[in-house]
Amino acid sequence: MPAYKEHKQELETVFENLINQIPGINDLRIKSTSNGGILYGADIDQPGQINGFEAAFVTPSNEKWIVCVLTRASGEPRLIRESCARLLALINKSPERDKLYPVVAATYISKRSAEICKEMNVGYLDLSGNCRFAFDSIFIEREVLENKKVEKRPLRSLFSPKSSRVVRIMLEDPSRAWQVQDLSETAQISIGLASKVKQKLLDLDLAMAAPGGLKLKEPEDVLHEWSREYSYRDNESLGCYAQGGIQELEEHLQNYCQLKDKSYALTLFSASNRIAPFVRGISMSSAFVDADLHLVAKDLGWKPVPSGANFLLLKPLDEFILRGIRTSKNWNGTVVSDLQLYLDLASHKTRGQEAAEFLLEQKILPRWKSTLSETG
Structure with missing residues (x-):
């Protein structure tokens, strides 16, 4: 049948x-x-x-x-x-x-x-x-939380590492309408994949065909959908213990990465406390480092530990995770973009979702509103 x-x-x-x-x-x-x-x-x-x-x-x-x-x-x-x-x-x-x-x-x-x-x-x-x-x-x-009948996950394919590049660049400026060719070039993916992502966004009613190309309908909904499919734990990670205060260790990592010419950026509460402070008194720092994590730990003299870590090293599963890294007022090293920070925080169990929503309200939504008003 x-x-x-x-x-x-x-x-x-x-x-x-x-x-x-x-x-x-x-x-x-x-x-x-x-x-x-x-x-x-x-x-x-x-x-x-x-x-x-x-x-x-x-x-x-x-x-x-x-x-x-x-x-x-x-x-x-x-x-x-x-x-x-x-x-x-x-x-x-x-x-x-x-x-x-x-x-x-x-x-x-x-x-x-x-x-x-x-x-x-x-x-x-x-x-x-x-x-x-x-x-x-x-x-x-x-409302039943479990999807008992459908094994395919259209959102998982939309927010896979390569496909999510399209979503990321569209969320950076929701006011812009994109042609597939521009999406392909900016996201550094094939025309074919860019076309598939476009169709998936349309099928899921997350985007619309607008004058000038493809445009997101409700950016906040798209970001929330992405956060449900992503976790910072998807990245390779290494928990380490090292002597010294949190800020001191962050500076050691900064100096090391600058010396070795390695891309890095603080994330989770280490970054949010510098961008949109919400949780005080953190006991562990976290950072993405585009390098061999065990080698980084060895060079810094940090000890990998299964528990009791005070520094979490993360290797980005895709290079676009480090897209848009920047400095902050109280830190001359780099932190992840607001979009990446939101995703990382939203997947953190301990007050992460609260910090993510605070970041959304304080930083992301005002910037979106500003760009949309400029084009509107």
């Missing part, structure tokens, strides 16, 4: 079980749109195939309603938005529209896709148990 037909049957079963759990529902009848009805001919995923079903029943308030469910093979935000618009257009053509409730169903509905459905007043349903129905006297909303 083709996958889309199998998913349609599964979604129909999930829907039926859900409706039957509502007290006071009577005379439930479900039919496929291939047999006629409001959605007849509303094929989207498969040319020549009708994906959807309609459920007629009497609600607890004794009103006759028809729920029109349009099923999709993919729940990517752009496709869900298109489905909602198509579904609403079909329903608005019907003389029975006051008693019709639109629902889109897919194998998995992400948070962003769910938000789109809410904005457009359309219900949703997926195979993991996420759902929302709000009509007549019925209101059901469930």
